[in-house]
Amino acid sequence: MIEVKNLTKKFGKQVVFKDVNFKIENGEFVSLVGRNGAGKTTLVKILMGLEKKTSGDVIIDHKQKIGYVPQFRNIDLDYPLNIEQFIRLNLKWTMSPKQRAEDTRVVNKILKETNLIDLKDRALGLASGGEKQKAYLAQALVNMPGVLILDESTASLDVDVKIQLMDLVQELNEKSKLTVIFITHDSELTKRYTKRALLFENKTVRPMSVDEISEDMFE
Numbered sequence: 001m002i003e004v005k006n007l008t009k010k011f012g013k014q015v016v017f018k019d020v021n022f023k024i025e026n027g028e029f030v031s032l033v034g035r036n037g038a039g040k041t042t043l044v045k046i047l048m049g050l051e052k053k054t055s056g057d058v059i060i061d062h063k064q065k066i067g068y069v070p071q072f073r074n075i076d077l078d079y080p081l082n083i084e085q086f087i088r089l090n091l092k093w094t095m096s097p098k099q100r101a102e103d104t105r106v107v108n109k110i111l112k113e114t115n116l117i118d119l120k121d122r123a124l125g126l127a128s129g130g131e132k133q134k135a136y137l138a139q140a141l142v143n144m145p146g147v148l149i150l151d152e153s154t155a156s157l158d159v160d161v162k163i164q165l166m167d168l169v170q171e172l173n174e175k176s177k178l179t180v181i182f183i184t185h186d187s188e189l190t191k192r193y194t195k196r197a198l199l200f201e202n203k204t205v206r207p208m209s210v211d212e213i214s215e216d217m218f219e
C-alpha cells in the first residue's frame, strides 16, 4: 500500500500542492488526472524518491520496487542496443553464473509477457513506436516492481497501439496483482482501464470514481 499523509510540495514560493492525503491499495489500477502543471509528475517523483517533499509523509512498503515507463520519445535509428539488450539495462551486472541464469529466465518471461519474444534481436531504433514503448514497459518490469508508474506512456501513440499497450498493462495488473499508477490526459483510457482516479485540482488531490471524470478536468 502507498499512503500519503498531509503531503506538501513547494518549489521556492510556489505551492504545487498542500496537505494532500490519499491511499493506493496493493493491486489497484488508479489514474492521476488534472491540468498541465497540477503536480502529477512531481508527486510520482516524490514517491520514487527523486524529488524531496516539503512536508508530510509518504509511506511505501520498503521492499516494494517501483517501475517507471516514461512518455514515448523517438529513439535514433542508429541506437546501438537491440530490444533484449535495452531491457537488460535495468538489471544489475553480476559475475555470478547462478544470478545470470536467473536474470535470463526473468528476461525471457518478460519478453513473452510483453509479446516481444520474436522481436528481441531487433535494433531498438528500427522498432515501431508501439514496440519501443513495449520495450520501455518490459525494461521497467524486469526489475520485478510491485508498483508500475505509467507517466503519459500512451501519449503520441496511435489509438490501436494505445489500446494494445493498456490491454497488456491490464493483464499484468490482474494476473500479477501489480499496482498501476497511470498519469494521463486521456479521459477515455481513464474510464476504460482504471477503477479510480486521483484528481489534482486547486493545489490538492481529490480521490474520485472514474464515473465522475469529465473532459474539463484534463484541459
Ligand SMILES: Nc1ncnc2c1ncn2[C@@H]1O[C@H](COP(=O)(O)OP(=O)(O)OP(=O)(O)O)[C@@H](O)[C@H]1O
Binding pocket: 011, 016, 034, 035, 036, 037, 038, 039, 040, 041, 042, 043, 200
Ligand atoms: N524542478 C522544478 N523546479 C521548479 N518548478 C518545478 C520543478 N518541477 C516542476 N515544477 C513546477 O511544478 C508545477 C507542477 O509540475 P508537474 O510537472 O508536476 O505537473 P504535471 O501535473 O505533471 O503537468 P503535465 O500534465 O503538464 O505533465 C509546475 O508549475 C512546474 O513548472
